Amino acid sequence: MTDLFSPIKLGDIALSNRIVMSSLTRNRAGAGNAPTDLVAEYYGQRSSAGLILTEASPICPEGHGYPRTPGIHSREQIEGWKKVTKAVHDAGGKIAIQLWHVGRISHPDLQPNGALPVAPSAIRPEGQAITYSGMKDYVTPRALETIEIKALAGTYAKAAENAMEAGFDGIEVHAGNGYLLDQFLRSSTNRRTDEYGGSRENRARFLLEVLDSVCSKIGNGKVGIRLSPVTVFNDISDEDPQGTFEYVVNEINRFDLAFLDLLQGTGGAPQDQWLPFDYDRLRAIYKGNLILNNGYDYDSAAREVASGKADAIAFGRLLLANPDLVERFRRGASLNAPDYERLYSGEEKGYTDYPFLAA
Numbered sequence: 001m002t003d004l005f006s007p008i009k010l011g012d013i014a015l016s017n018r019i020v021m022s023s024l025t026r027n028r029a030g031a032g033n034a035p036t037d038l039v040a041e042y043y044g045q046r047s048s049a050g051l052i053l054t055e056a057s058p059i060c061p062e063g064h065g066y067p068r069t070p071g072i073h074s075r076e077q078i079e080g081w082k083k084v085t086k087a088v089h090d091a092g093g094k095i096a097i098q099l100w101h102v103g104r105i106s107h108p109d110l111q112p113n114g115a116l117p118v119a120p121s122a123i124r125p126e127g128q129a130i131t132y133s134g135m136k137d138y139v140t141p142r143a144l145e146t147i148e149i150k151a152l153a154g155t156y157a158k159a160a161e162n163a164m165e166a167g168f169d170g171i172e173v174h175a176g177n178g179y180l181l182d183q184f185l186r187s188s189t190n191r192r193t194d195e196y197g198g199s200r201e202n203r204a205r206f207l208l209e210v211l212d213s214v215c216s217k218i219g220n221g222k223v224g225i226r227l228s229p230v231t232v233f234n235d236i237s238d239e240d241p242q243g244t245f246e247y248v249v250n251e252i253n254r255f256d257l258a259f260l261d262l263l264q265g266t267g268g269a270p271q272d273q274w275l276p277f278d279y280d281r282l283r284a285i286y287k288g289n290l291i292l293n294n295g296y297d298y299d300s301a302a303r304e305v306a307s308g309k310a311d312a313i314a315f316g317r318l319l320l321a322n323p324d325l326v327e328r329f330r331r332g333a334s335l336n337a338p339d340y341e342r343l344y345s346g347e348e349k350g351y352t353d354y355p356f357l358a359a
């Protein structure tokens, strides 16, 4: 019987088990938003997971929206990520980088030359950005020109190429959680009247161009995608999420990607708070490997994999607090609890100091 410890190939990426580390923002990048030795140690500690998906990593300076998030657009950042991929590979693991552009979820304080953040449409999100000088209200972003959108697909491809140079096994296009690509997909944030807005076909166009661009550059077997059809994070919604995402997934099939990483509900929210969505219908449409995410424990994860509902399961908080989660699952051992105070700031405390099981 297939269990969480069964190997699997996701496109070109061979996993030794089906326990995937979910992408987790940790805000520990160093100078120039480059990963440091500490970041390499953190990922290296977690390399017994079948696949690590890195924290979201901006593809260009305009793609940043939080302090100390490690990018994948400068020489310094590529060199920093090389330390991370080496640490994971030396320990026998696999690692893919999540490519990110925050779109409107930023602030002039975090943008080059204090510019406005960019988005499909000039619609201000509710809420506040975390800047280097405290929380500040989000601003009304600048709507991208059509020609800039075409260029951005190439920026994703360049970042994917940088990721290959840095030694990653693959990339995950972050098209969820209310960031730039999701802002194009969903009706509440996309009021464009050109070929990138209006119908679901038009709202999905940018994402499909990005996938085309990154797959041409590094090969489809190294490309995955994150979707989160009903998250409410970052003030986003859709008039018809079922229709929008069934269309998207049907179109994505033609790329034969390494995987679809599907976040159910809103990240970190318990299941009884998820907005309604028929995930079985999406699964019936999708032809490739599926990673399911959000709130799984050993038993619920093992059930999804045994029944064939998922090919692998992503764990966020559990792998954050338990670097040796795979071994703990094998032994049925107790789990460390996450230190919620130190999720998004600090250095080694609450980051690289979670205890391993005694040998």
Ligand code: 8OZ
Residues within 6 Å of the ligand: 025, 056, 066, 176, 177, 233, 267
């Ligand atoms: C939590 C805090 C900041 C960013 C996401 C990249 O949800 C994030 C994120 C999560 O995708």
